[in-house]
Amino acid sequence: MRFLHTADWHLGRKLFGYDLLAEQQASFAQVVKIAQAEQVDAVVIAGDLYDRQNPSEEAVRLLNQMISDLNLTLKQPLLVINGNHDSAVRLGVGSQWFEQTGYYLRTTLNSVDHPIVIGDSQFFLLPYFELYQARQFFDDETIHTLAQAMTALVARMMAQFDASKKHILVAHFFAAGSTHSDSETSINVGGLDAVPLNLLTDFDYVALGHIHNKDALHEPRVRYSGSLNKFSLSEVNQTKGVLIVDTEPEIKVRFRPITPLHExxxxxxxxxxxxxxxxxxxxxxxxxxxxxxxxxxxxxxxxxxxxxxxxxxxxxxxxxANGVQFSQQRTLATTKQQTPQDLLADFYQTVTGQPLTDQQVAWAAKALKETEQ
Amino acid sequence: MRFLHTADWHLGRKLFGYDLLAEQQASFAQVVKIAQAEQVDAVVIAGDLYDRQNPSEEAVRLLNQMISDLNLTLKQPLLVINGNHDSAVRLGVGSQWFEQTGYYLRTTLNSVDHPIVIGDSQFFLLPYFELYQARQFFDDETIHTLAQAMTALVARMMAQFDASKKHILVAHFFAAGSTHSDSETSINVGGLDAVPLNLLTDFDYVALGHIHNKDALHEPRVRYSGSLNKFSLSEVNQTKGVLIVDTEPEIKVRFRPITPLHExxxxxxxxxxxxxxxxxxxxxxxxxxxxxxxxxxxxxxxxxxxxxxxxxxxxxxxxxANGVQFSQQRTLATTKQQTPQDLLADFYQTVTGQPLTDQQVAWAAKALKETEQ
Structure with a gap:
């Protein structure tokens, strides 16, 4: 089978105060076109559909429209999880109804071992979770790291592996070895937040969300799709788009770029x-x-x-690039190593356009010496 | 057919700071029991499911659970509109999916003339709306009162009347002649907010939400169900519950009370x-x-x-009940008709425990006289 892998839509995000909803809508329209042209059997959205736990009405309206276009109008099966930016409760409203039309939205750990089978593949949907939720789910107070939680969750999933199928994990976390940018929100602190790659080796493909750069991780089968839009000046050199994954005969991944409405x-x-x-x-x-x-x-x-x-x-x-020079003197940006006397002389020249006279230099030296004492 | 009419759940409401979710859940459990015992063909919820436009996660989780219990577990058809307390956008998420299981949630005017037919009855679902939305819907800038908007909307609905069916309107507004309490939020200002009853005469039954007192209006076929819980001390003498409406052979309305978890x-x-x-x-x-x-x-x-x-x-x-008396003198609460001289004497006695001396009375009279001049 063939699926489209995307993530990190962050509806409602702003860029230096600019509302990006129109940009996000334009990128989404291209996702739809790619999904249709590639005749994918499913669209995977690996978390952070919204930018905020409590998104604006405009963002709520837009996401509802997008999902409805894909799933109800185009009859596209959807496999969706919440990310750390989404409220699992708010995003999850109605999910019991959605599965009737092949829109699988999972926002709790409860169905982590109920894979969705499409074609030759089992999809395991692992929503973003906090460690306390893993402790509750397993009734195990000894779980204190994401690696421990993931070890237990992967074991739970593997118990459902159908050997005749491919095994796809959809998740939202920081995979060890990925490069961060400044536009993702750190999920956790204290070094507990990275999932070791060796926990993921039993999956044929891991469709990840969280990192906005599709090239953040160099693993052929553990992939970030990246975001659909650039959310920071640190992302200007990234190419945005989606991944098209074929599962037969072997896993094959292709990147399909998206042209932004405005760069x-x-x-x-x-x-x-x-x-x-x-x-x-x-x-x-x-x-x-x-x-x-x-x-x-x-x-x-x-x-x-x-x-x-x-x-x-x-x-x-x-x-x-080179600081600001207020006069012909050296720039303020290079003054860090100067003495107080030099700084005063520079400041005087900057403000008056004239150097200190000898008399003024003597007065300044005297005053600074008194101050130091 | 037979339906249950309820409204004004106001999930997330607090009473003097007390969270009422457990109370609301307990009342809901009785609604479910009544619906089952009466074997109703539909449950009508006439708006204000939430207390706030942006409800808490706890309220969102509870409503989702309630609706899922009714519609998915008990297979109960639901006819639901937003009230003035609900965000039409937030409440409306997923409504396109819900109709597949007979959960009709209408939050825009667009489908006001698409009645839902159950048994012998056509249900017209009119969500709460603002006048600007009516102007947009009819593309008519001359609509400036709720009566004008309702006249146009009722005409639109009547064009879809099937003469062989009963015609039920589900709506959320202030019907002219109803008595207000202090626990509803005023919908509008300036006298434009009341819907004249003569606009509603072509309906066999009007299932209203907004007023929390089921006895606020004395019309046999235009009824407020009232809220499920008491939300104010002004409601202590009201009996809360739901209405059971039979449409055959004639409209017949019965009240079924609900026992609160705590009075x-x-x-x-x-x-x-x-x-x-x-x-x-x-x-x-x-x-x-x-x-x-x-x-x-x-x-x-x-x-x-x-x-x-x-x-x-x-x-x-x-x-x-009778004010506070700080000493053996008359209470402060009964001093409204006293002269300034008497008030001063009272105040002095209250504070010092002693009456004014004759000399002090003379001084006070002189000072007050000067002030008056």
Whole structure:
């Protein structure tokens, strides 16, 4: 069989205050097209459908529409779990009704050993859980690490393995060895939060959510699909999309990219260039993208952000590659090792445009010496 | 056919800070028993399932369990609308799936003219709506009152009337002529909020939600079921329950009461009695009830609330029938008609325990006279 693996939709997320619902809707429309073109037998969504435990009405309305489009209009079987950003209770409302149309939404550990069989594959849906939930589920107070919990859960699942089928795990956690970015929320603290890869070797494929970078883990059969959209400037160089997984005759994974409605980009350059419409057009720079700007200039530029925003309506933030130099002196960014006397001289020159006179230097030295005593 | 009419569950509501979920669950269990004993063909819930637009996880979990018990376990058809306390979007999630099992949850005006037929009756489900939604629905900016909106909506529904069927309206509004209590939230302001009864005459029965008192309206076929629980001390004398409606051969309505897990009561009496366990037991007073107390005493009683709480673990609030008398003088509560001179004399006596001297009376009279001038 063939399925589409996606995760980390984070509906309701904002990027530097910009609402992303229209972006997310546009990415979803491409997921639908890919699912149809690939004629997949199921769509797997591995958690973090929402960005918040208590999402806005707009996010709730959008997700309900998306799921309804996929499952009711297109008759697409869905295999869905909650992630750490979702409220298991709120997301899980109605799940008892959904299975009638092949929408399998699992938000508790109770059915972790009730795999869903589609074609040649058993799908085990493991929702995101807290350790206390694993202790309750197993009635075992000795469970104190995610590795312990996962060992017990995997054993429970393996007891249901049908040897004639492929075994697919859908889960939402941090797999040991993955690289983090700044756009995922840390799931746990204290080093208990990583799932060792050796616990996952009995599965033919592990469809993971949590990490937004599809290349965060270098395991052929333990994969993050990544998010559908870029949620941080740290993700500008990532390609977003979904994974298409064939189970026959062998597991085969292909990446299908998604073109964002508007790109997220980071530009580095001189203010004179980046604030010049002609320059931008000549160099084919995407002015509609969500744009973070790093200026190479070191001089003070008045009203720089607002002037950049005129060229980039989705302007995000501005920073400096080389600090700001208030005069011809060394920049403030390089002053860390200076003496108080040097700092005072720099400050005076920056503010007045003139160096200290000899008399002023003497006065300053005297005052600083008194202060030190 | 026969149906059960209920409304105003208000899951998540608190009473003087007490969580009522266990009370609401106990009342619901009796609704289930009544529905089974009466072998009803449908259960109608006419809005305000939740108390808040954004209910707690506990309330969400409880409603999901209740609805699942009724519809999935007991195979009970359900006809449900949102009330003004519910978020139409949040409550409505999954409604497209629910109809497969006969759970008809309507939260928009779109299907107001798509009646649900059960037995000999057409059920028209009219969710609570704001006037702007009616203007959008009819694309008519001239709709400015609820009466205008209802006129148009009723016409839309009547166009679907099957003359061979009974016509039942399920709605959530304030019907003109009903008596308000302090536990409903006013739906609208400015006198636009009442639906005239003459708009409802073409229906054989109107199953209403909003008013918590089943006796708020004296119309045989336009009925509030009332809430399942008492949500205010103003409701202590109301009997809570559900309505059982038979449609054949004629509309016949019966009330079936519900026994609360713990009563809500208001007691009026002397502190010495109400704080005395022997007295309470001898007079068969329900100490487990949610209890508001009105003291007939007029003297100051130290730590009265805490001492009453020892007898009434669900103590709500305390007030005085006759005010508080700080000394042997008349009570403060009866001073409204006194002259400033009398008030001053009373105040002095209350604070010092002594009457004004003749000299003080003269000084006071002089000062008050100067003030008046």
């Amino acid at each position: 997220v980009q980071q530009l580095t350059g001189a203010f004179a260039d980046l604030s010049d419409a002609n320059y931008l057009q000549k160099h084919g720079i995407d002015q509609a993208a969500y744009t973070g700007i790093v200026l190479t200039d070191t001089n003070v530029i008045s009203n720089a952000s607002n002037r950049l925003k005129q060229q980039f309506p989705r302007f995000l933030t501005m920073s400096r | 809500v009561q208001q007691l009026t009496g002397a502190f010495a009695d109400l704080s005395d366990a022997n007295y309470l037991q001898k007079h068969g007073i329900d100490q487990a009830a949610y209890t508001g107390i009105v003291l007939t005493d007029t003297n100051v009683i130290s730590n009265a609330s805490n001492r009453l709480k020892q007898q009434f673990p669900r103590f709500l609030t305390m007030s005085r």
